[in-house]
Amino acid sequence: MIDFGNLKYENGLIIGIVQDRASKEVLMCAYMNREALEKTVETGIAHFWSRSRQKLWKKGETSGHLQKVKEIRIDCDMDSVLLLVEQVGGACHMGYRSCFYRNLDGEVVGEKVFEPEDVY
Template sequence: MSVDLAFEENELLPAVAQDADSGEVLMLAYVTREALERSRETGEAHYYSRSREELWHKGSTSGHVQRIEGIRVDCDGDAILYLVDQEGGACHTGYESCFHRTIDGEIVGEEVFDPDAVYE
C-alpha cells in the first residue's frame, strides 16, 4: 500500500461504505489489514466482524455484495471509505442503508428486502 495506514496504533480501522453513484452512506463497519487486502484483491467489500471475531465477506450469506469502485483513506490514515455498487440492501435489517432512522426513531429509509427470508 502506498498510503500509511494506522494499523499499528489500531488493529481495526473504521470503514464507511458509500454508494458510489448516489453518495448515500450505507453502513459503518471495521477492517483489519487482511480484510482491506482481500477487498483490494477481490473487488468486493470485506470487513472484520467484531461479534464473530472473523473476516467477513459482505453478502456471503445474503447475496447483497458490495462491489468496490474505489477506496479512499482519510487524512490521518485511520479511517477507510469504500465507494461501492451495492447489490440489494446494505443493512441486515432489510433496509437499503443502516442509517434508515432518525435519532427520534422515525423511519426515513427504504426497506428493500425481508431479512427473515434471507437468513432462513
C-alpha cells in the same frame, strides 16, 4: 498504492465507511483489519472484520447483497477508509438499503428493500 501497514489501526482495526458511488448515500460503517483491506482490493468485493464473531466476513456472503468496490479512499489522518461501492440489494441486515435508516426520533426514514427472514 498506499502501504496498508502505514494506516493508523486501533487494536488492529480501522473504520470502513461504505458509500454508494452513484447516489453518494452512506450505506454502512464497519471495521476492517489489514487482511480485510487486502481481500477487498484483491477481490473487488467488500470484506470486513466481525468483532462479535472474531473473523473475516465478505459482505453479502449469506444474503447475496454484495458491495462491489469501485474505489477506496483514505482519510487525511489515515485512520479510516471510504469504500465507494455499487451496492447489490440492501446493505443493512435489518432489510434496509442503508444501515442509517432511522432519525434521532426513531422514525424510519430509509427504504426497506428486503425482508431479513427471507434472506437469513
